[in-house]
Amino acid sequence: MSVELLAAKTKTIDPSGAGLSPSYVGFIVGAGQTARETCSDRAAQLVAAALNQEVGTLFEDAPFTLKESPSPRRTEISATPLPNQLMTQVELSDFxxxxxxxxxxxxxxxxxxxxxxxxxHYVGRSRRFDPVAVLEGQRRQRASA
Incomplete structure (x- = not known):
């Protein structure tokens, strides 16, 4: 099935009629440089429904997920398990x-x-991040805004 056809099928399945854009579907199912390792629960459900598959057969649950964006416009981040180690900037960006x-x-x-x-934290010349402290700092920043 092509990316365009899969995107069109998600629009017919989505109760709101919005579905997923062909570019987002391409990010999810693609394997190139723009491919993503993660997607929203809604996107996973729409893709699975469009393919008549169970979500669990196509997608894995992430060990930890960010329920809300850390941007000041959002109000809350879920308390999910965090890694017990410092993260690189790439890992923090993904997280x-x-x-x-x-x-x-x-x-x-x-x-x-x-x-x-x-x-x-600086480890030598490289940056490392404590995700718990980063999230707490974002909560304090939102509270003061």
Missing amino acids: LRMSMSWIDQQIQEARARGELWPGL
Whole structure:
């Protein structure tokens, strides 16, 4: 089945009629440089329904998921198990579902205020992040906004 056909099928299945865009379907099912390792529960359900498959046969549950975006527009992040180790910036970016440039911007803004971004640790010349401290810092930032 082509990406375009699968996207069209998700529109017929979706109760809201929105479905998934062909580009998003391509990100989910593709294997190229733009392929994604994760997708939303809604997207997984629509793809599975369009293919007459169980979600569990096509997709794996993530060991931890971010229920809400860490951006200030959202209000809450779920309390899900976090890794017991420091993360690289790439891992933190995937975990937060935010870009690496967003993380860089947050670090620069904190530095401009004379602060160290919560959860940031320098190991030699490389950055490592404590995801628990990062999320707590984001909660405090939202509360003060």
